[in-house]
Amino acid sequence: MSAARISQRISAIAESATLAVDAKAKALKAAGRPVIGFGAGEPDFPTPGYIVQAAIEAASQPKYHRYSPAGGLPELKQAIADKTFRDSGYKAEASQVLVTNGGKQAVYNTFATLLDPGDEVIVPTPFWTTYPEAIRLGGGVPVEVFAGPEQGYLVTVDQLEAALTERTKILLFVSPSNPTGAVYSPEQVKEIGQWAASKGLWVVTDEIYEHLTYDGVPFTSIATAVPELGDKMVILNGVAKTYAMTGWRVGWMIGPADVIKAATNLQSHATSNVSNIPQVAALAAVSGPLTAVDEMKVAFDRRRKAIVAGLNAIDGVDCPTPKGAFYVYADVRALLGKEFPSANGPVRPATSAELAALILDEVEVAVVPGEAFGPSGYLRLSYALGDDDLATGVARLQDFLGKAK
Template sequence: MSARLAAIAPSATLAVDAKAKALKAAGRPVIGFGAGEPDFPTPQYVVDAAIKAAADPANHRYSPAGGLPALKTAIAEKTLRDSGYEVDPSQVLVTNGGKQAVYQAFAALVDPGDEVLLPAPYWTTYPEAIRLAGGEPVEVFAGADQDYLVTVEQLEAARTDRTKALLFCSPSNPTGAVYSPEQTAAIGQWALEHGIWVITDEIYEHLVYDHTVFTPIVRAVPALADTTVVLNGVAKTYAMTGWRVGWMIGPTDVIKAATNLQSHLTSNVANVSQRAAIAAVSGTLAAVEEMRAAFDRRRRTMVSMLSEIDGVVCPTPQGAFYAYPDVRGVLGRTLRGRTPTTSAELAAIILEEVEVAVVPGEAFGPSGYLRLSYALGDDDLVEGVSRIQRLLAEAE
């Protein structure tokens, strides 16, 4: 096996989800907080568009590697509608899900030895994609005391003459943190002044709460358009995780290079999925509003219940569908004869003792934290967190 692939860490979030599903299939009453996907079905109008597309022989053949022209146009129109700035369809590349967009963005921009500033906690795939491109992730950590939001001062302290790019994710996976318009503009202006590329993941753009405003970094700092790659997709907004449609938006030369890579890597995204995506991004946001209302209700319940646990600090997430409690106050205390010293050990105890699956902070950066998705039914959410409450109440 190549050293390059042998060095890749498996996706911790998918591993936790798979273990929870396996235990559940074996008859165990496991409740899983690991999955980063909506628990709602894809809107029916999107499914209907796919059914229609499947019957059309035009969709049974290869199509352009960079995406159906109609979808690229629809994404450009959606960007103007939702983000407030214009892009040409030639600046859009349709990918097999958001993960392919992440990988190809780093592959297109990063050379061996380049450093990429990576605010932590971060989504587990980012550092692996950076390393696959030959780059070096440089973690910039912001804890619960900062609501998991890094500052310009922290970024500047981490910058070197090898810094090539900044990964910017707002709303954030795993923390649910959302940068304010002012914070976004300050970070964007800092990147512009220092000639640093920005790779911005905006896949949770429509999942914000409490009157929080999502701010596209290119809208905040328009001059960044020539040195920014935007990552997005239909997975979270339209409950389409399994359809595998994402996209990149960026300068035409970067998009052309990434399209060339994709032509050898996978060729086109499945045409039926692309036709479904056209219906999704061209339609209203009524379906996502219904999901957002449910997520908001669950968010409030989860944060309230987690905050009742002695030793747990849980900032209120303003976006996405994750809570990211700080559990360092629980570590070092004895639970049913075991004394966890890391969040990975604590997560294992929670799964084994009360059959609740959570993702430890080690998957996203430093130990001492847990990620819980609230994209699951209300009853399961309350039961799962109640089990954690009862277990941690025993800590000595």
């Protein structure tokens, strides 16, 4: 009997839906189609000049043309520890930091390091599309806990308790959330963290949107709010969203020294060090002011209000106002099964995936369907794009979705 060409482990991984949508939108634009892309969570601003200049200067220094420690440049690790204390009040040593090739490698490293086969991870849902795949790659089992728009996309302790089993090892906690933009209040963060501590669970918290909250809503780090979690805590973060550095690929994980040492061993065999030039750029970013993100937030807030108002003007669309990140998560369940015109005659999309495909084909607007993040019936749209494109895209959606019968 011939062996399968692709391993079961890798065959089971789904393509990143957000990257797939973005790639298709960019391919259509390259072919001359006027596509508006709401798919990728990518600020449309350039990386601040002082960060770029630091990279340019680093590129001319021979010491950065060589291998560096797999765990990250020592000065960057210290700067990340200092930045974390500055921004969230969480005290960590440089030895507790691992610099990774973007936030995704930090996610993978963490689950690969902490999980044994069959260990369960509670995943509040809707979730970022990479989390369950990274959990499975680490041998774990993602356990989805769904919170819909009626509860602000925020899970409760009662829901978490119902998902708990003897195999549960980790609670994944994300606030502000991708894909919903939901932000847990300080009281909710504390309640959830204390519950996890009382159960002896690890908490893995992704804080990459920490500086993107609106309407006076505070960011609360569960690591700081619940010190009783002790050393069963891993913080994930990176420079991508705060400093408009998605393409530079620098993220990190912060955790107990033994976990970081083990994850560094893994990374030493997987990729070795992150490219030195982006590390120097990241050093300039985390050591510098937060002026860039403050300026971006003004634009994001304006776009947030515009897209929520525009989507809620469509019959059959319910779009809660997000309090963080730069996404809206629109409930389109009322549109499924309705009739829409198309080039090939009337169509009745039964799922949000079918509706998203129809929207792209008919009006050249790229959105990501709820199936990428959990149950069907929702569309995620990033408002981290230019004001004109946002207005044009929303107008196309209003025109097309308004034709539902």
